[in-house]
Amino acid sequence: MRALRHLNKYFRKYKSRLIIGLIITIIARIFAIAVPKFIGDSVDVVDLYLKNEVQNLELVKDELIMNILLILGSVLIAAFFTFLMRQTFIVVSRHIEYDLKNEVYRHYERLSLNFYKKNRTGDLMNRISEDVGKVRMYVGPAIMYSVNTVTLFVVVIGYMASIAPELTLYTVAPLPILSLSIYKLSVAIHKRSTIVQQYLSKLTTFTQESFSGITVIKAYGIEAQTQDNFTELSDQNKDKNIDLAKVQALFFPLMVLLIGFSNLIVIYIGGRQYIDGTITELGVIVEFIIFVNMLTWPVATVGWVTSIVQQAEASQVRINEFLSQEPEIVNHVKHTTPIHGNIVFDNVTFTYDDTNITALKGINLNVKRGETLAIIGKTGSGKSTILDLIGRLYDVSTGEIRIDNKKIDQLNLTDLRENIGYVPQDAFLFSDSIKNNISFGKEDASQEEIEAAARKAVVHSNITNFSKGYETVLGERGITLSGGQKQRVSIARAIIKDPAILLFDDCLSAVDTETEEQILSNLNKITKNKTTFIVSHRISTVKNADQIIVLDEGKIIQQGSHNQLLNTDGYYKKLYLKQLSEKEI
Ligand SMILES: Nc1ncnc2c1ncn2[C@@H]1O[C@H](COP(=O)(O)OP(=O)(O)OP(=O)(O)O)[C@@H](O)[C@H]1O
Numbered sequence: 001m002r003a004l005r006h007l008n009k010y011f012r013k014y015k016s017r018l019i020i021g022l023i024i025t026i027i028a029r030i031f032a033i034a035v036p037k038f039i040g041d042s043v044d045v046v047d048l049y050l051k052n053e054v055q056n057l058e059l060v061k062d063e064l065i066m067n068i069l070l071i072l073g074s075v076l077i078a079a080f081f082t083f084l085m086r087q088t089f090i091v092v093s094r095h096i097e098y099d100l101k102n103e104v105y106r107h108y109e110r111l112s113l114n115f116y117k118k119n120r121t122g123d124l125m126n127r128i129s130e131d132v133g134k135v136r137m138y139v140g141p142a143i144m145y146s147v148n149t150v151t152l153f154v155v156v157i158g159y160m161a162s163i164a165p166e167l168t169l170y171t172v173a174p175l176p177i178l179s180l181s182i183y184k185l186s187v188a189i190h191k192r193s194t195i196v197q198q199y200l201s202k203l204t205t206f207t208q209e210s211f212s213g214i215t216v217i218k219a220y221g222i223e224a225q226t227q228d229n230f231t232e233l234s235d236q237n238k239d240k241n242i243d244l245a246k247v248q249a250l251f252f253p254l255m256v257l258l259i260g261f262s263n264l265i266v267i268y269i270g271g272r273q274y275i276d277g278t279i280t281e282l283g284v285i286v287e288f289i290i291f292v293n294m295l296t297w298p299v300a301t302v303g304w305v306t307s308i309v310q311q312a313e314a315s316q317v318r319i320n321e322f323l324s325q326e327p328e329i330v331n332h333v334k335h336t337t338p339i340h341g342n343i344v345f346d347n348v349t350f351t352y353d354d355t356n357i358t359a360l361k362g363i364n365l366n367v368k369r370g371e372t373l374a375i376i377g378k379t380g381s382g383k384s385t386i387l388d389l390i391g392r393l394y395d396v397s398t399g400e401i402r403i404d405n406k407k408i409d410q411l412n413l414t415d416l417r418e419n420i421g422y423v424p425q426d427a428f429l430f431s432d433s434i435k436n437n438i439s440f441g442k443e444d445a446s447q448e449e450i451e452a453a454a455r456k457a458v459v460h461s462n463i464t465n466f467s468k469g470y471e472t473v474l475g476e477r478g479i480t481l482s483g484g485q486k487q488r489v490s491i492a493r494a495i496i497k498d499p500a501i502l503l504f505d506d507c508l509s510a511v512d513t514e515t516e517e518q519i520l521s522n523l524n525k526i527t528k529n530k531t532t533f534i535v536s537h538r539i540s541t542v543k544n545a546d547q548i549i550v551l552d553e554g555k556i557i558q559q560g561s562h563n564q565l566l567n568t569d570g571y572y573k574k575l576y577l578k579q580l581s582e583k584e585i
Pocket residue numbers: 117352354355357358359377378379380381382383384385386425
């Protein structure tokens with residue numbers, strides 16, 4: 001129960017509603033037990049009349065009508081309060097579920113990229129949906145049924161013991177067996193449903209991947225093979241579901257069996273006691289039979305609730321495991337720090353701690369506001385890593401990065417990121433309209449601003465060619481756009497922010513050289529008072545930059561302007577000549 005203590009703050013938050021729920025439950029139960037009492041009384045009146053102890057039939061009829069009205073009234077009141085009980089407890093549980101989901105989501109967002117690399121997306125999603133759902137079963141149904149059971153027990157058994165103590169003892173004796181059996185069964189059900197969940201998530205992941213990669217599947221003609229794999233997974237899934245159904249099927253028969261057993265005891269022992277005179281009223285037996293049936297479900301829920309609490313505990317442990325993770329990148333500065341964009345790398349070395357790859361080794365750079373630095377180099381040489389460090393997606397291992405003469409970790413992280421327009425290598429577009437995908441960089445952007453940004457990124461005419469223009473909704477990962485169009489929408493998204501620092505990570509690779517030239521000439525105007533880092537494999541993209549660096553295995557092997565580098569033998573010149581011969585320049 002340790003992990004579940006995390007929820008106490010929510011119980012405190014909804015304290016008053018829970019107390020009201022408790023009072024409502026007690027009232028509902030009191031009215032519920034009135035029903036068997038009135039039935040018992042009715043049987044007694046009829047019994048007395050049959051034994052000739054009461055002769056006036058009218059009196060008997062009046063008493064019966066009165067009892068019927070009382071039963072009706074009690075049932076209605078009990079039903080109304082039971083409805084209110086569910087409304088309070090279940091509604092509170094939905095509020096707590098909502099609060100907890102938001103808490104987990106907020107925390108996820110604070111965590112650094114490393115966290116996302118170490119944990120699978122499916123796992124993150126499971127904890128926020130399925131695990132929170134299981135915890136809700138504890139804060140909702142489990143608490144509601146526990147309160148219900150305890151109040152019913154105190155009220156009903158107290159009343160039963162007051163009218164026939166010995167019979168009460170015999171009647172409740174089999175109930176712990178019922179509770180224990182239901183508990184065992186619930187544990188077995190839980191085990192099997194966990195397995196079912198695992199198989200279901202395998203099947204979901206497989207289906208999701210095959211639909212995302214449908215182009216590859218069709219291009220390679222492997223539909224039949226994919227179908228076989230799906231059928232196999234589906235088969236396993238079905239078998240596990242059947243295993244689960246087998247134990248679930250035992251639940252109600254087991255309950256009915258044990259209720260039947262308790263009823264037999266009441267009839268047998270109660271009958272004997274009535275015959276030998278220990279019990280004087282026949283109605284008591286009738287009342288007891290109704291009480292046994294009333295107690296059965298709450299007793300069964302003791303076992304069920306125990307298993308719910310165990311599952312919730314396990315889920316909360318998993319949730320707490322993530323909640324207790326501290327973000328590696330911490331915002332040390334709470335006050336705002338304006339960003340102008342003078343960037344210095346001072347002997348920066350960076351090692352990815354999961355792969356242990358030292359992606360950057362002793363990098364020194366000095367880029368002033370208004371300047372453009374281009375980075376070129378073989379794949380895996382550390383180009384993207386430089387951009388990631390500027391956005392403080394990771395902290396440097398040794399050396400330091402300074403922006404406007406301040407160490408990067410002495411800047412307000414939100415200010416830093418708000419002042420960066422980043423265009424990643426793999427343009428990611430959300431399943432939303434093109435308009436919203438662009439204005440993502442500036443939420444309050446007007447249509448004119450959006451169009452202006454799209455014009456600068458040379459994608460406006462493509463967008464207006466779509467029948468719905470800027471309202472065109474993009475499919476998953478923007479599949480309705482070509483690679484080059486996606487890149488340009490992504491550039492527009494960065495431009496619209498009008499940030500102090502622009503980071504372009506090989507984002508013109510899918511654009512033809514003519515369009516590239518137009519974009520670069522537009523960027524030239526935009527970046528006049530900004531600091532720009534541009535990563536590329538093409539000389540045509542980097543040639544106009546103020547500084548160009550060539551990276552190789554994390555080290556700067558060449559540095560200078562286009563002309564300076566052309567006059568030096570090395571990687572840059574070789575690449576230039578090669579691309580020139582390919583007529584790329
Ligand atoms: N998130 C990461 N976790 C661990 N290692 C990484 C990560 N990203 C990159 N690396 C490794 O760091 C090195 C530099 O990668 P980086 O992405 O900076 O290269 P790059 O020059 O941008 O390559 P490309 O031109 O192919 O984009 C590579 O060896 C890569 O495998």
